[in-house]
Amino acid sequence: MNYRLLYFASLRDAAGVAEERVQSAARDPRALYAEQAARHGFAFAPARLRVAVNGAFTGWDHALADGDEVAFLPPVSGG
Protein backbone atom coordinates (compact mmCIF):
# COMPACT_ATOMS: atom_id res chain seq x y z
CA MET A 1 0.00 0.00 0.00
CA ASN A 2 0.99 3.62 -0.42
CA TYR A 3 1.32 5.90 2.60
CA ARG A 4 2.26 9.50 3.15
CA LEU A 5 4.50 9.79 6.21
CA LEU A 6 4.99 13.00 8.22
CA TYR A 7 8.00 13.55 10.47
CA PHE A 8 8.54 16.13 13.20
CA ALA A 9 11.36 17.39 15.41
CA SER A 10 14.19 14.88 15.89
CA LEU A 11 12.46 12.28 13.70
CA ARG A 12 12.39 14.87 10.88
CA ASP A 13 16.11 15.50 11.36
CA ALA A 14 16.85 11.76 11.36
CA ALA A 15 14.74 11.13 8.24
CA GLY A 16 16.15 14.20 6.50
CA VAL A 17 12.69 15.07 5.14
CA ALA A 18 9.47 16.53 6.55
CA GLU A 19 7.36 14.04 4.63
CA GLU A 20 7.69 11.23 2.16
CA ARG A 21 5.57 8.76 0.24
CA VAL A 22 6.37 5.11 0.79
CA GLN A 23 5.16 1.78 -0.52
CA SER A 24 4.88 -0.77 2.24
CA ALA A 25 3.37 -4.13 3.06
CA ALA A 26 2.75 -2.90 6.63
CA ARG A 27 -0.91 -2.90 7.57
CA ASP A 28 -0.73 -1.04 10.88
CA PRO A 29 1.34 1.84 12.31
CA ARG A 30 3.36 -0.55 14.49
CA ALA A 31 4.74 -2.47 11.51
CA LEU A 32 5.14 0.71 9.47
CA TYR A 33 7.16 2.39 12.22
CA ALA A 34 9.41 -0.65 12.64
CA GLU A 35 10.14 -0.52 8.93
CA GLN A 36 10.87 3.21 8.86
CA ALA A 37 12.86 3.11 12.10
CA ALA A 38 15.17 0.52 10.56
CA ARG A 39 15.47 2.51 7.33
CA HIS A 40 16.14 5.90 8.95
CA GLY A 41 17.78 4.82 12.20
CA PHE A 42 15.09 6.28 14.46
CA ALA A 43 16.14 6.04 18.10
CA PHE A 44 12.68 6.12 19.73
CA ALA A 45 10.99 2.96 20.91
CA PRO A 46 7.30 3.01 19.90
CA ALA A 47 6.33 3.25 23.59
CA ARG A 48 7.72 6.81 23.65
CA LEU A 49 5.79 7.89 20.55
CA ARG A 50 2.18 8.59 19.69
CA VAL A 51 0.74 7.89 16.26
CA ALA A 52 -1.75 9.88 14.21
CA VAL A 53 -3.54 8.81 11.04
CA ASN A 54 -5.13 11.41 8.77
CA GLY A 55 -4.73 14.14 11.39
CA ALA A 56 -6.22 12.27 14.39
CA PHE A 57 -4.54 10.36 17.22
CA THR A 58 -5.03 6.62 16.96
CA GLY A 59 -3.59 3.32 18.22
CA TRP A 60 -0.61 1.35 16.99
CA ASP A 61 -2.90 -1.47 15.80
CA HIS A 62 -5.14 0.82 13.72
CA ALA A 63 -5.92 -0.83 10.36
CA LEU A 64 -4.30 1.36 7.70
CA ALA A 65 -5.88 2.08 4.33
CA ASP A 66 -4.15 2.84 1.05
CA GLY A 67 -3.28 6.53 0.84
CA ASP A 68 -3.37 7.17 4.61
CA GLU A 69 -1.30 9.99 6.05
CA VAL A 70 0.63 8.63 9.04
CA ALA A 71 2.61 10.64 11.60
CA PHE A 72 4.83 9.26 14.36
CA LEU A 73 4.93 11.88 17.10
CA PRO A 74 7.90 12.20 19.49
CA PRO A 75 7.31 13.41 23.07
CA VAL A 76 6.04 16.98 22.81
CA SER A 77 7.64 20.08 24.32
CA GLY A 78 5.33 23.02 23.71
CA GLY A 79 4.57 25.66 26.29
Place this chain on the structure above:
Amino acid sequence: MFRLSEIAIDTAALRAQLARADAGACVTFEGWVRDRNGGKAVRGLAYQSYAELAEREGRRIVEEARERFAIAAALCVHRVGELAVGELAVWVGVSAGHRDAAFAACRYIIDEVKRRVPIWKNERYADGASGWLHPDDTPVA
Protein backbone atom coordinates in the same frame (compact mmCIF):
# COMPACT_ATOMS: atom_id res chain seq x y z
CA MET B 1 -10.52 28.78 21.05
CA PHE B 2 -7.01 27.56 20.43
CA ARG B 3 -4.74 28.62 17.63
CA LEU B 4 -1.12 28.69 16.52
CA SER B 5 0.50 31.99 15.63
CA GLU B 6 3.55 32.69 13.48
CA ILE B 7 3.63 36.31 14.69
CA ALA B 8 3.83 38.01 18.09
CA ILE B 9 0.74 37.43 20.25
CA ASP B 10 -1.44 40.51 20.85
CA THR B 11 -2.41 39.93 24.48
CA ALA B 12 -4.59 43.05 24.78
CA ALA B 13 -6.79 41.91 21.90
CA LEU B 14 -7.09 38.41 23.37
CA ARG B 15 -7.91 39.72 26.82
CA ALA B 16 -10.68 41.87 25.35
CA GLN B 17 -12.22 38.76 23.80
CA LEU B 18 -12.68 37.26 27.28
CA ALA B 19 -14.91 40.08 28.50
CA ARG B 20 -18.37 38.97 29.66
CA ALA B 21 -20.91 40.89 31.71
CA ASP B 22 -21.27 37.93 34.09
CA ALA B 23 -17.51 37.42 34.56
CA GLY B 24 -16.02 38.64 37.82
CA ALA B 25 -12.58 37.11 37.34
CA CYS B 26 -9.96 36.85 34.61
CA VAL B 27 -6.83 34.73 34.93
CA THR B 28 -4.13 34.77 32.28
CA PHE B 29 -0.90 32.81 31.95
CA GLU B 30 2.09 33.83 29.83
CA GLY B 31 4.86 31.38 29.02
CA TRP B 32 8.09 33.21 28.16
CA VAL B 33 11.31 32.08 26.53
CA ARG B 34 13.84 31.70 29.34
CA ASP B 35 17.59 32.29 28.94
CA ARG B 36 18.59 28.94 30.40
CA ASN B 37 17.45 25.36 30.63
CA GLY B 38 19.06 22.60 32.64
CA GLY B 39 22.12 24.75 33.31
CA LYS B 40 22.69 25.59 29.63
CA ALA B 41 22.54 29.17 28.37
CA VAL B 42 19.74 29.52 25.80
CA ARG B 43 19.96 32.12 23.01
CA GLY B 44 16.54 31.41 21.51
CA LEU B 45 14.33 28.63 20.28
CA ALA B 46 12.15 27.45 17.45
CA TYR B 47 8.78 25.74 17.79
CA GLN B 48 7.68 23.21 15.19
CA SER B 49 4.14 21.88 15.13
CA TYR B 50 1.89 19.39 13.43
CA ALA B 51 -0.48 22.27 12.79
CA GLU B 52 -3.63 20.40 11.85
CA LEU B 53 -3.50 18.08 14.84
CA ALA B 54 -2.15 20.73 17.23
CA GLU B 55 -5.12 23.01 16.58
CA ARG B 56 -7.55 20.12 16.85
CA GLU B 57 -6.08 18.88 20.14
CA GLY B 58 -5.76 22.42 21.50
CA ARG B 59 -9.43 23.13 20.78
CA ARG B 60 -10.34 19.87 22.49
CA ILE B 61 -8.43 20.92 25.62
CA VAL B 62 -10.19 24.30 25.75
CA GLU B 63 -13.53 22.53 25.35
CA GLU B 64 -12.62 20.14 28.17
CA ALA B 65 -11.87 23.14 30.40
CA ARG B 66 -15.28 24.61 29.58
CA GLU B 67 -16.95 21.33 30.55
CA ARG B 68 -14.95 20.81 33.76
CA PHE B 69 -14.99 24.31 35.23
CA ALA B 70 -17.63 27.01 35.64
CA ILE B 71 -16.01 29.47 33.28
CA ALA B 72 -17.31 32.10 30.87
CA ALA B 73 -14.65 32.01 28.14
CA ALA B 74 -11.23 30.50 27.48
CA LEU B 75 -8.58 31.21 24.84
CA CYS B 76 -5.11 29.86 24.16
CA VAL B 77 -2.58 30.94 21.53
CA HIS B 78 0.78 29.21 21.02
CA ARG B 79 3.63 30.62 18.96
CA VAL B 80 5.42 28.63 16.28
CA GLY B 81 8.64 29.51 14.47
CA GLU B 82 11.70 31.36 15.78
CA LEU B 83 11.56 33.10 19.17
CA ALA B 84 14.13 35.14 21.09
CA VAL B 85 14.74 35.11 24.84
CA GLY B 86 12.00 37.05 26.60
CA GLU B 87 9.39 36.58 23.88
CA LEU B 88 5.92 35.35 24.68
CA ALA B 89 5.65 31.68 23.65
CA VAL B 90 2.17 30.77 24.87
CA TRP B 91 -0.78 32.70 26.28
CA VAL B 92 -3.79 31.30 28.12
CA GLY B 93 -6.72 33.42 29.29
CA VAL B 94 -9.86 32.42 31.16
CA SER B 95 -12.78 34.50 32.38
CA ALA B 96 -15.29 33.21 34.91
CA GLY B 97 -17.89 34.28 37.41
CA HIS B 98 -15.45 33.63 40.26
CA ARG B 99 -11.67 33.29 40.59
CA ASP B 100 -11.42 29.65 41.71
CA ALA B 101 -12.77 28.32 38.42
CA ALA B 102 -10.69 30.80 36.42
CA PHE B 103 -7.43 29.76 38.14
CA ALA B 104 -8.23 26.05 37.86
CA ALA B 105 -9.20 26.21 34.20
CA CYS B 106 -6.16 28.28 33.25
CA ARG B 107 -3.90 25.78 35.01
CA TYR B 108 -5.67 22.86 33.34
CA ILE B 109 -5.29 24.34 29.87
CA ILE B 110 -1.56 25.12 30.09
CA ASP B 111 -0.78 21.76 31.72
CA GLU B 112 -2.70 19.79 29.09
CA VAL B 113 -1.30 21.85 26.20
CA LYS B 114 2.24 21.10 27.39
CA ARG B 115 1.42 17.41 27.80
CA ARG B 116 -0.63 16.69 24.68
CA VAL B 117 -0.44 19.22 21.86
CA PRO B 118 2.00 18.23 19.09
CA ILE B 119 4.41 21.15 19.32
CA TRP B 120 8.17 20.68 19.70
CA LYS B 121 10.82 23.05 21.02
CA ASN B 122 14.30 23.30 19.53
CA GLU B 123 16.62 25.30 21.78
CA ARG B 124 19.64 27.20 20.44
CA TYR B 125 22.42 27.30 23.01
CA ALA B 126 25.11 29.89 23.62
CA ASP B 127 27.81 27.34 22.74
CA GLY B 128 26.41 27.04 19.20
CA ALA B 129 24.71 23.69 19.72
CA SER B 130 20.97 23.17 19.40
CA GLY B 131 18.62 20.36 20.19
CA TRP B 132 15.05 19.13 20.30
CA LEU B 133 13.45 18.71 23.68
CA HIS B 134 11.60 15.43 23.98
CA PRO B 135 10.63 15.13 27.63
CA ASP B 136 11.84 13.22 29.80
CA ASP B 137 13.39 16.62 28.92
CA THR B 138 16.65 15.28 27.61
CA PRO B 139 17.57 17.02 24.36
CA VAL B 140 17.90 14.84 21.28
CA ALA B 141 20.56 16.20 18.94
